[in-house]
Amino acid sequence: MEPVEINTGGYYLRQLRADHLVDDRPALVAAFADPLMRRFVSYVVDTLDAAGDYVRRRAEEWAADRRCSWAIAEPTTGELLGEVGLKDLDPTEGTAEVAVWVTPAARGKGVATAVVGAVVRFGFDALGLREICYAHSPDNHASREVARRCGFTPAGSDGDLLRHRLTATDA
Template sequence: MQPVEINAGEYYLRQLRADERLDDRPTLVEAFADAEHSRYIVNYRVRNLTEAGKYVNQRAAEWYRDERCSWAIAEPTTGALLGEIGLKELDLEDGHGEVALWVHPAARGRGISVVAVNAAVRFGFGALELREIAYRHHPDNSASEAVAERCGFTRIGLSGDPNLPGEPLVTWIRT
């Protein structure tokens, strides 16, 4: 699958970049250094520009392998990276995916998550023809719970995460 860009109204969803015109790597390093971010995003380490470059390349490769759709949530006039939204755990044959989301600490509290999640979900149901999209978060993450509610997900309950054995996550579903 080729990466696509989405005009999400207040924000622009585009591929993560590290090139001569736009370089998301410094902002990625900042975001991943945040204590709140690293509390909930534990599968990735981005401690320097080299690791950030690998992260950008990984996200691009996942698009082409039909494994994950991932977008930088960008400020539309400057292109500045505000966060990342994605659909992971894609199973295009069975029609399932899961929301992946983080917002840079400096951009939190502005409603970015709701706009981005709704745009990604529309893409998942429309372009990818998914039948079900999950949203999972740590039980202590009240911001993620509010996003799930505002985006029309139905709370299913606690479930395990295969990437974090023993760590229950709150699971929401949207069909």
């Protein structure tokens, strides 16, 4: 599938980039160096080369219909504020899992709630998904709050993760 851009009003969702016009790599390295990110996100992006690989992987996942992933950008400056996506896409079953992270400077401002809401609407309306899950560490209270604010309902735990779900009929 071709990447889709979404204007949420307050944020611009676009594909991650590393080209002559927009280079998200330095912002990715800085974001992944944050201790809170390192605690809750399993990826290691600690060099510009690793960030370039990360951007390429996300583009490949779009092309293979495995994941829709958006850079969360400030609409006037293009500054990278985080990433949101629908991973583990299964068009046959109509399911996916939402994932989101935001930079330290963007935390506590409602960014994650706004973009998760937009991506969930995209998943249900444009992709025809029937269920979207959201999983996070039990210690990640911000993610728990995002799930609640976006209408997800608790669906138990799976190993080290708390799971939430939202169906198209609930949205």
